[in-house]
Amino acid sequence: MNIKEVHNCYGCGVCATACARNVIEIKLNNEGFYEPYISDESKCTDCGLCTEVCAYLHDDLSLKDVGRQSYAAWSNDKLVRRRCSSGGVGFEVGSLLLNRGYKVCGVRYNADNNRAEHYIASDIRELVQSAGSKYIQSYTVDGFKAINRKEKYLVTGTPCQIDSFRRYIQKFRCEENFVLLDFFCHGVPSMHVWQKYIKWAEKKVGKITYASWRNKRNGWHDSWAMGLGGEMHGTSVDWHDSYNLLVKGERGFFNSQMSKGDMFYGFFLSDCCLGKQCYDNCKYKYKNSSADIRIGDLWGKTYKDNKDGVSAVVTFTPKGNELLKQCNCELVEHPFDVVAEFQMKACAKRSRHFNVVLNSLLNPQKDIKDAYKYVKRDFLRKRWNRRFRKILRILKISK
Ligand SMILES: Cc1cc2nc3c(=O)[nH]c(=O)nc-3n(C[C@H](O)[C@H](O)[C@H](O)COP(=O)(O)OP(=O)(O)OC[C@H]3O[C@@H](n4cnc5c(N)ncnc54)[C@H](O)[C@@H]3O)c2cc1C
Numbered sequence: 001m002n003i004k005e006v007h008n009c010y011g012c013g014v015c016a017t018a019c020a021r022n023v024i025e026i027k028l029n030n031e032g033f034y035e036p037y038i039s040d041e042s043k044c045t046d047c048g049l050c051t052e053v054c055a056y057l058h059d060d061l062s063l064k065d066v067g068r069q070s071y072a073a074w075s076n077d078k079l080v081r082r083r084c085s086s087g088g089v090g091f092e093v094g095s096l097l098l099n100r101g102y103k104v105c106g107v108r109y110n111a112d113n114n115r116a117e118h119y120i121a122s123d124i125r126e127l128v129q130s131a132g133s134k135y136i137q138s139y140t141v142d143g144f145k146a147i148n149r150k151e152k153y154l155v156t157g158t159p160c161q162i163d164s165f166r167r168y169i170q171k172f173r174c175e176e177n178f179v180l181l182d183f184f185c186h187g188v189p190s191m192h193v194w195q196k197y198i199k200w201a202e203k204k205v206g207k208i209t210y211a212s213w214r215n216k217r218n219g220w221h222d223s224w225a226m227g228l229g230g231e232m233h234g235t236s237v238d239w240h241d242s243y244n245l246l247v248k249g250e251r252g253f254f255n256s257q258m259s260k261g262d263m264f265y266g267f268f269l270s271d272c273c274l275g276k277q278c279y280d281n282c283k284y285k286y287k288n289s290s291a292d293i294r295i296g297d298l299w300g301k302t303y304k305d306n307k308d309g310v311s312a313v314v315t316f317t318p319k320g321n322e323l324l325k326q327c328n329c330e331l332v333e334h335p336f337d338v339v340a341e342f343q344m345k346a347c348a349k350r351s352r353h354f355n356v357v358l359n360s361l362l363n364p365q366k367d368i369k370d371a372y373k374y375v376k377r378d379f380l381r382k383r384w385n386r387r388f389r390k391i392l393r394i395l396k397i398s399k
C-alpha cells in the first residue's frame with residue numbers, strides 16, 4: 001500500500017516530506033482540503049515510508065507514556081501578548097529556542113497565495129510572522145522539506161500534523177533534535193470558505209495584503225464559550241470579542257467580528273464546513289497529543305475577566321515542561337480540567353447543512369453569502385434548542 005489509496009486524510013504533508021523519491025505532492029481536493037497525490041507512480045519503490053509516518057493510518061499516538069502538567073500562562077512582554085492570539089506562549093517558546101540555536105518551523109499567512117503555510121524562521125524578526133492563529137489549514141510541505149534533520153528545530157502545528165511529524169523523526173532517529181508544539185484544535189475549515197471570503201473582501205478593500213484572525217482591538221474574551229455565538233445575529237451587545245478578523249487590502253482595511261456576524265467565523269465555528277477527518281477521525285481532543293507542549297485559549301471561569309489574553313498550556317514531556325519554565329512567561333499551575341475548561345472532548349459534530357453548504361461553496365456562480373444563509377439557519381436552530389433546554393431545566397426545578 002502507498003499513500004495514493006488514502007483520501008480525506010489529515011493532509012499533514014509528512015508523507016511528501018518523507019518520500020525519498022519525491023513523488024508525493026500535496027494538493028487541495030475537491031472539497032478544499034489538502035490531500036496527497038502520487039505524481040509519478042513508476043518512480044515509487046513501495047518502500048512504505050509514506051504510510052509509516054502517516055498519523056491518519058495509525059490508531060495510537062506516536063508519543064507514549066505521557067506525563068502531564070498544566071498551566072495558565074502569558075508573556076511578560078506586553079507587545080507580544082497583544083500581538084498573539086491568547087497569552088503569546090507559542091511565540092515565547094519560539095523566541096527562547098531561537099536564542100539557544102534552534103530554528104522554528106511555524107505558520108505564516110502568505111497573502112500572494114491566500115494561504116497559510118509552514119516556513120522556517122531563523123531569527124526573531126522572521127518569527128513574528130508566526131504569531132497569531134491562522135484559522136485555515138496550512139500547507140506544510142515546503143516548510144517541512146526545508147528542515148535539516150541534523151539541526152535543532154521547534155516545529156509547531158495542528159495536533160495531527162505534529163503526530164505525523166513525530167513519527168517521521170522517530171523513524172529517522174532524530175527526535176532529540178526537535179521540540180514539538182501543538183494546540184487544542186477545533187478543526188480546520190474548507191479552503192473554499194477562505195477563498196470565497198477573500199473574493200468578497202477584495203470587493204471592499206482591494207487585493208488582500210494581510211490578515212489577522214485574532215486581532216485584539218476589541219480585547220480578549222470568548223463570546224463563543226460564554227454562549228454569545230448563538231445570539232450573534234442582529235445583536236447590539238458590545239462584547240469583547242476575541243474572534244475579530246482584521247483584513248488589510250491595497251485600498252483599506254476592515255475589522256469583522258464574530259459577535260457582529262462575521263461570515264468566516266460563522267462558517268468555521270458552526271461546524272458546517274470542517275474536514276471529514278475533523279468530524280470522523282480526530283484522535284487529538286482534550287488530553288490527547290503527541291507534542292511536548294500544547295497551547296490554547298484559557299477560556300474558563302478562572303480567567304473570565306482577563307482582557308489581555310491567557311494561554312492554556314499543557315506539557316506532555318519533561319523536555320516541554322523544562323522549556324516552558326524558562327520562557328519569558330508568567331506561569332500559574334492549575335489542575336488540567338481548569339486549564340482545559342470549555343475545550344472540546346470529542347470530534348466536532350457535522351452540521352446537518354454540511355452538504356448543502358459545500359455544494360454552494362463549490363458553485364462558482366454563487367458568492368459566500370449564498371452558503372452563509374444555511375449557516376445562519378444553523379445558528380438560529382441551535383439558539384432555539386438552547387432556549388428550549390433552558391425552559392425545560394427551569395420547569396424541572398420548579399416542580
Ligand atoms: C485551526 C485552529 C484551530 C484552533 N482551535 C482551538 C480550540 O479549539 N481551542 C483553543 O483553545 N485554541 C485553539 N486554537 C489555538 C488558539 O487559536 C491559539 O493558537 C492559542 O490560544 C495559542 O495562542 P498563543 O498566543 O499562545 O499563540 P501564538 O504565540 O500566537 O502562536 C500561535 C502558534 O500557532 C501556529 N499556527 C498558527 N496558525 C496555524 C495553522 N493554521 N496551522 C498550524 N499552526 C498554526 C503558529 O505557528 C504559532 O506557533 C486553534 C488554532 C488553529 C490554527
